Each structure stands twice: as C-alpha cells, then as structure tokens.
Amino acid sequence: MSFELLMSAFLDLLTPSVFLYMSIGIILGTAIGALPGLSATMGVALVTPITFWLDKVDGFAMLMGLWNSAVFAGGITAILINTPGTPASITQAWDGYPMYKRGEGGLALGINVIFSFVGGMISILLLILLAQPIADFTIKFGPAEYALVALFGMTMMIAVSNGKVVKGLMLGFLGLGLSTVGLDPVTGLKRFTFGNMGLQSGIAFIPVMIGLLGLGEVFYQMYDYNKKRAAEELEARKINQSLGRVIPTGKEMKKWMPRNIIVGLAATVIGAIPAAGGDISAIICWGNSKRFSKDGENYGHGSAEGLSVSSTANNGVIGGAMCTMLTLGIPGDAVTAVLLGSLMMYGMTPGHTMFTEQLDFTAQIMVLMVLANILFLIIGLATAKISAKLLNMSQPTVWAAVGVLCIVGSYCISNSYMDVIIMFIMGILGFFLKIYDFPSGPLVLGLLLGGMIEKNVRTALIISQGDWGYFVQRPISLVLLILIGASFLFPVVQGILKKKKAPAAE
Amino acid sequence: MIKKGDTIPGIFSVLFGVLILAYIKTNEKMVVMSADTYGGIGPGFFPFVCAVALVICGVLLVLRGIKQNGNVDYFQLTPERKENLKSVVMLAALVFIMLLAWKVSKMFFLCLPIYVFAVNKLLKRSWLFTILFTVGMTLFIYLLFRVGFHIRFRP
Structure with a gap:
C-alpha cells in the first residue's frame, strides 16, 4: 500500500463528520470498556446497526473509535476496582490495582492509555506493511483454499475453547447448519424457510450477535447477580483514593519502550491467528516478559513495567486481527467477526477484492485506525482521572438500557421484525449457553463462515467434477488441511499430556 | 432433572439433529449426494453433515452427562x-x-x-x-x- 494512497485517504478523512463520529465512538467505547459486564464486542454489535444509517466512512470511524477505546478502557476497571472490564484486561488488574492501592492510580491509568496507544500503533503499522503482500498471495487461492481457510478459522476457535472441544464442535456445526437457512447458493432451492419470506435471505448475522452477546449476557448477569458482591463493588467505586501523576517520566518511558516494541510485534502476530484474542495475547506476553525481565519478581505485585506490557499486548492484537479479516475474510476475534458482518452488509467482500476494487476504502479503514488511536490517546489522557467516575453506574441501569438497544438495534439493520425475533431467540439461547458452559464463538463463526465454506466446497467439487481428491492435490489446500488436523489434535494431545503430568505431580 | 450435567444440552442437540434429518428425508428436493447434481452433492449435503454431527456431539454429551453422575451441576440454584x-x-x-x-x-x-x-x-x-x-x-x-x-x- 503506497504512501500516496494513505495520504490521499488521510486527506479524504479530514472532515468534521469523521472526527465527530469517531469522538462519539471513543466516548461510547470508553464507557463500555469501563463498565464491568459490557465488552467491546457487545458495544460494536449494538452500535453497528446505527452505523448502517450513516455514510460508510462515518460509520466505520465510529466503530473504529469504539473498538480501540473499549479495549483500552477495559483496563480502567482492572486498575481502579480490580475487576477487568474485559477478559483481556486480567493481567492489567494484577499490576494496576496494587499500583492504585499504593497511590499510583493516575500513573497506572496513564500507562494504560499510553501503552495501549503504543500497541495499537505498532500493530496498525504492521497491518499497513503486511496486508497488501498477504492479499497478493491470496490471488493463488481458489474455492478449495477459501473453503479450507474458513474451516481453519472455525477449527482454531474450537481448539482454543479450553477443553470444551465437543461443545465447541457442536456449536460450530449448529452455526454451520443455521447458515444453510435460506436460498441454496447453487440451485436456489429454499431451505428451512417454512414459507416465511423473511427467512429466504438467510439468518442475518448481526441480530444473532446482538442476541447472544447483548440480551443473552443481560439474562445471564441478572441470573448471576449477587447483591452482596455488587454492594462491595459499589463501595469500592466510591472510594476516591489519591491518583497522583498520570504521565510517566521520560526515563521510565525510555526504560519500558524497547520491551513494549517487541511485545507489540508479538501481539500483532498473536492477533492475526484466528480466534486468538486480547486475553491470550496479554497472558502470553505478560508471562514471557515476566520470565525475561530484571523486574520479573515484581510482576503481579504492582509492576509499572508489567502493566505497560499488558496494555501493549491488549491493543496490539487489533492490527493482527484486522489483517486476517481484511486479507482472508476470516475474523481474528469476536469484534472482527462483527466488523466482517458489517463489511458484508455494506456490500463488500473481505479478501483480495479489498485490495483491488475496494483499495481506497481499505486505505481509509487503516488511516481511521491510526486516527482512532491518536484520538483515544488525547481523550484518554485528558479524562484519565474523570474516567473513574464512569464506574458509578449500577448494573440494573445497564441491563435496562442494553435490553432496549438490543430490540431497536436488531430491527434497524434491515427494518425487519423477523430479525428482532431471531435476536430474542438467540438471547435465550445465549443465556443457556452461558449456564451450560458452552463457548459461543464457534456458533458465531459457523454462521458467519458457513456460507463461504458451503459455496466454495461446492464450487470446488463442480470444478473437479465431484472429485474430493481435489482438496489434497493443491499444495496450499493440502497445507491448510494439515493445519486443520493439527488444530484438532492440539487440544487432544494437550489433554493427554496434562493427564500424564497430573499423576507425576502427585 | 437440572443436575444432569451435560445430558440436557446433549438431548437437545440430538433432537435438533434428528429434526433436520427428518426435514431432509421428507423434502425430496433436499438431495444429499447424487451423480445427477452439480459436483456430486446437493442442497441437502451440508444440512445433512451438520445434522449428523449434532447427533454425534449430542450423544457424546449425553454419555458425558451420565458419566458425570450428577456431580456436575450447572444450575447451582442458591x-x-x-x-x-x-x-x-x-x-x-x-x-x-x-x-x-x-x-x-x-x-x-x-x-x-x-x-x-x-x-x-x-x-x-x-x-x-x-x-x-x-x-x-x-x-x-x-x-x-x-x-x-x-x-x-x-x-
């Protein structure tokens, strides 16, 4: 991607509306990330329907602002009340909260903003540098490769589902099954529509996401609500301990920066692996940094360096996840799954066409990510101390508001009452999935990628005149098949090794 | 009933899979595999694969639930x-x-x-x-x- 193209995209984006919507996104994202129970994924899923009514650049400016800021804002609750706003912020709580307790809360919040910015910028830079070559490589992809890349994305999601392989598989196939509702991509036959016109175009992805991650989450949080624990958290939020300075000194920045550049690079690579999100990145980067750092023994006990590493690792996955999504059409994490759905609803096809027919818009997305990082750095630093006040919103207020937004948001995507019904059913399903400890990721990916898998498998078989050997005769698809097999074997081998280690430890 | 661990979701999975299979069986246009169709597979192939997988996963979950013997309680109703x-x-x-x-x-x-x-x-x-x-x-x-x-x- 040339410098001229990026500059031209930058100049196109210098409009008041872009900055207005991006600022709204950043404020919303900060609030969403800072409130326990609300995640970046839920925020993006709820706001996406609104963006369909805006110009696509303004809409994406809002989404990029929200996403980038929600990821960093998850660290605010981790630092101030020892409750990670998102799973990816868990390691930030380990170091940030002890810092806050010893009167360095302001510095912890400052480190969170600055190093989230560092991680975000490194990953976006890599995205800009690597996306085009990867996209160029995908020219060699045919239907067999696209089908297997999508399948690989799904199997990775199942492989990282923490020992819930059967449950992950079951939901992956359920999602794949739901993706077959509507017109058959080859023959045009109506499948599972039961005479309902609203189902002919298939089950829309965004209402499913809103139901699973929005309404389902509200139902579960209500079920799991503990009055005593909530009262204790509320008390913790009311304590206004001295926060102290926000900005680290030049000497401190110089000391932490080299380590964080390496972490930023590693987090981008982790983010590019389908299904490996911010939580995995934060734990891997924080753990390894602890091993190799001179300050390692202080990690987990209020180490500023440890907090900086966690913050960089957290936002560093964003560029990697976007790279996989834009070049291969495979979401790197749950948020990019929603963004992928949004791109498709805007009529775009993620993959190589994003770097040929839609190159201008792709460049604008990348510049929007840079702008979102710069804006959240400014807003985040300016409001670091005020952000603590955001936490004083009670959970029932959030539930009531999210419930309404789920209904309105799911209707707005295509003015369809059927979408609201689907959202409601998925909300109930999402509640039971959480109760029975099912990972909802494979269901989402199955639904999102099901159409791509079916269409490409069938096209490949038409090309090969029904010869299934076509999938192993092509080198890239053979490599992908091996990777799929390995991703399935990984949790099995891991389980066996764990079982072997357990008696040895006893 | 509620303390059956993975049995209940397993039964639902099996039932859902069987319903899909019944739909495919009763709808003659939902061809699964045939030499007459493009590429040898028809509109019913993917739903069929998903249904069979749902039945298999469901059976595995039911078996796991039985093995758990009431020790796993997802609905801890305080x-x-x-x-x-x-x-x-x-x-x-x-x-x-x-x-x-x-x-x-x-x-x-x-x-x-x-x-x-x-x-x-x-x-x-x-x-x-x-x-x-x-x-x-x-x-x-x-x-x-x-x-x-x-x-x-x-x-």
Missing part, C-alpha cells in the same frame, strides 16, 4: 439465584409481550415506554428513576432513530 431466575423469566416474558404488542398494535412508541417502565419496576428501581429513565430512553430512541434516521418501526 436461594438468591432462584429469585434472580424468576426475574430473568419475567424479563424474557416482558420482551415477548412487548414484541407481541408491537406486532398487534403496530405502535412501537406506545409499547416501548410501557416496556421500559415495566423492566425498571421489575429491577426494583425507584419511581422517580423509573419515570426519568422511561422518558429519557424513549426520547433518545425517538430522536435518534425516528427523527434522525427516519426509521419507521413497522413490524
């Missing part, structure tokens, strides 16, 4: 959670009634404030908060979606 569960059921019922009322009356902006009001009372919010929240939320939705985006909430 007295507080029992109360919470009632609220969840009530909220789901409120959403259902709201959707039904919207469909029948076709007046979204009449149903919405009633729903918001009822939810806030369900969540035991004070009268003042409930009224302020209901008015604020309805106005926000009306101004943003109806006035701003010109969305006509027609079911």
Whole structure:
C-alpha cells in the first residue's frame, strides 16, 4: 500500500463528520470498556446497526473509535476496582490495582492509555506493511483454499475453547447448519424457510450477535447477580483514593519502550491467528516478559513495567486481527467477526477484492485506525482521572438500557421484525449457553463462515467434477488441511499430556 | 432433572439433529449426494453433515452427562439465584409481550415506554428513576432513530 494512497485517504478523512463520529465512538467505547459486564464486542454489535444509517466512512470511524477505546478502557476497571472490564484486561488488574492501592492510580491509568496507544500503533503499522503482500498471495487461492481457510478459522476457535472441544464442535456445526437457512447458493432451492419470506435471505448475522452477546449476557448477569458482591463493588467505586501523576517520566518511558516494541510485534502476530484474542495475547506476553525481565519478581505485585506490557499486548492484537479479516475474510476475534458482518452488509467482500476494487476504502479503514488511536490517546489522557467516575453506574441501569438497544438495534439493520425475533431467540439461547458452559464463538463463526465454506466446497467439487481428491492435490489446500488436523489434535494431545503430568505431580 | 450435567444440552442437540434429518428425508428436493447434481452433492449435503454431527456431539454429551453422575451441576440454584431466575423469566416474558404488542398494535412508541417502565419496576428501581429513565430512553430512541434516521418501526 503506497504512501500516496494513505495520504490521499488521510486527506479524504479530514472532515468534521469523521472526527465527530469517531469522538462519539471513543466516548461510547470508553464507557463500555469501563463498565464491568459490557465488552467491546457487545458495544460494536449494538452500535453497528446505527452505523448502517450513516455514510460508510462515518460509520466505520465510529466503530473504529469504539473498538480501540473499549479495549483500552477495559483496563480502567482492572486498575481502579480490580475487576477487568474485559477478559483481556486480567493481567492489567494484577499490576494496576496494587499500583492504585499504593497511590499510583493516575500513573497506572496513564500507562494504560499510553501503552495501549503504543500497541495499537505498532500493530496498525504492521497491518499497513503486511496486508497488501498477504492479499497478493491470496490471488493463488481458489474455492478449495477459501473453503479450507474458513474451516481453519472455525477449527482454531474450537481448539482454543479450553477443553470444551465437543461443545465447541457442536456449536460450530449448529452455526454451520443455521447458515444453510435460506436460498441454496447453487440451485436456489429454499431451505428451512417454512414459507416465511423473511427467512429466504438467510439468518442475518448481526441480530444473532446482538442476541447472544447483548440480551443473552443481560439474562445471564441478572441470573448471576449477587447483591452482596455488587454492594462491595459499589463501595469500592466510591472510594476516591489519591491518583497522583498520570504521565510517566521520560526515563521510565525510555526504560519500558524497547520491551513494549517487541511485545507489540508479538501481539500483532498473536492477533492475526484466528480466534486468538486480547486475553491470550496479554497472558502470553505478560508471562514471557515476566520470565525475561530484571523486574520479573515484581510482576503481579504492582509492576509499572508489567502493566505497560499488558496494555501493549491488549491493543496490539487489533492490527493482527484486522489483517486476517481484511486479507482472508476470516475474523481474528469476536469484534472482527462483527466488523466482517458489517463489511458484508455494506456490500463488500473481505479478501483480495479489498485490495483491488475496494483499495481506497481499505486505505481509509487503516488511516481511521491510526486516527482512532491518536484520538483515544488525547481523550484518554485528558479524562484519565474523570474516567473513574464512569464506574458509578449500577448494573440494573445497564441491563435496562442494553435490553432496549438490543430490540431497536436488531430491527434497524434491515427494518425487519423477523430479525428482532431471531435476536430474542438467540438471547435465550445465549443465556443457556452461558449456564451450560458452552463457548459461543464457534456458533458465531459457523454462521458467519458457513456460507463461504458451503459455496466454495461446492464450487470446488463442480470444478473437479465431484472429485474430493481435489482438496489434497493443491499444495496450499493440502497445507491448510494439515493445519486443520493439527488444530484438532492440539487440544487432544494437550489433554493427554496434562493427564500424564497430573499423576507425576502427585 | 437440572443436575444432569451435560445430558440436557446433549438431548437437545440430538433432537435438533434428528429434526433436520427428518426435514431432509421428507423434502425430496433436499438431495444429499447424487451423480445427477452439480459436483456430486446437493442442497441437502451440508444440512445433512451438520445434522449428523449434532447427533454425534449430542450423544457424546449425553454419555458425558451420565458419566458425570450428577456431580456436575450447572444450575447451582442458591436461594438468591432462584429469585434472580424468576426475574430473568419475567424479563424474557416482558420482551415477548412487548414484541407481541408491537406486532398487534403496530405502535412501537406506545409499547416501548410501557416496556421500559415495566423492566425498571421489575429491577426494583425507584419511581422517580423509573419515570426519568422511561422518558429519557424513549426520547433518545425517538430522536435518534425516528427523527434522525427516519426509521419507521413497522413490524
């Protein structure tokens, strides 16, 4: 991607509306990330329907602002009340909260903003540098490769589902099954529509996401609500301990920066692996940094360096996840799954066409990510101390508001009452999935990628005149098949090794 | 019944898979595999694969549930959670009634404030908060979606 193209995209984006919507996104994202129970994924899923009514650049400016800021804002609750706003912020709580307790809360919040910015910028830079070559490589992809890349994305999601392989598989196939509702991509036959016109175009992805991650989450949080624990958290939020300075000194920045550049690079690579999100990145980067750092023994006990590493690792996955999504059409994490759905609803096809027919818009997305990082750095630093006040919103207020937004948001995507019904059913399903400890990721990916898998498998078989050997005769698809097999074997081998280690430890 | 661990989701999975298989079996156009179709597989192939996989995963979960022998209890119903569960059921019922009322009356902006009001009372919010929240939320939705985006909430 040339410098001229990026500059031209930058100049196109210098409009008041872009900055207005991006600022709204950043404020919303900060609030969403800072409130326990609300995640970046839920925020993006709820706001996406609104963006369909805006110009696509303004809409994406809002989404990029929200996403980038929600990821960093998850660290605010981790630092101030020892409750990670998102799973990816868990390691930030380990170091940030002890810092806050010893009167360095302001510095912890400052480190969170600055190093989230560092991680975000490194990953976006890599995205800009690597996306085009990867996209160029995908020219060699045919239907067999696209089908297997999508399948690989799904199997990775199942492989990282923490020992819930059967449950992950079951939901992956359920999602794949739901993706077959509507017109058959080859023959045009109506499948599972039961005479309902609203189902002919298939089950829309965004209402499913809103139901699973929005309404389902509200139902579960209500079920799991503990009055005593909530009262204790509320008390913790009311304590206004001295926060102290926000900005680290030049000497401190110089000391932490080299380590964080390496972490930023590693987090981008982790983010590019389908299904490996911010939580995995934060734990891997924080753990390894602890091993190799001179300050390692202080990690987990209020180490500023440890907090900086966690913050960089957290936002560093964003560029990697976007790279996989834009070049291969495979979401790197749950948020990019929603963004992928949004791109498709805007009529775009993620993959190589994003770097040929839609190159201008792709460049604008990348510049929007840079702008979102710069804006959240400014807003985040300016409001670091005020952000603590955001936490004083009670959970029932959030539930009531999210419930309404789920209904309105799911209707707005295509003015369809059927979408609201689907959202409601998925909300109930999402509640039971959480109760029975099912990972909802494979269901989402199955639904999102099901159409791509079916269409490409069938096209490949038409090309090969029904010869299934076509999938192993092509080198890239053979490599992908091996990777799929390995991703399935990984949790099995891991389980066996764990079982072997357990008696040895006893 | 509720302490059967993975048995219950397993049974649902099997039932869902069997229903899909029954649909494929009774619909003659849902061809699974045939030399006459493009590429040897028909519109029923993918649903068939998913249905079979759902049945297999369901059976595995049922077996795991039996093996768990009541030791795994996903619904740990403490007295507080029992109360919470009632609220969840009530909220789901409120959403259902709201959707039904919207469909029948076709007046979204009449149903919405009633729903918001009822939810806030369900969540035991004070009268003042409930009224302020209901008015604020309805106005926000009306101004943003109806006035701003010109969305006509027609079911």
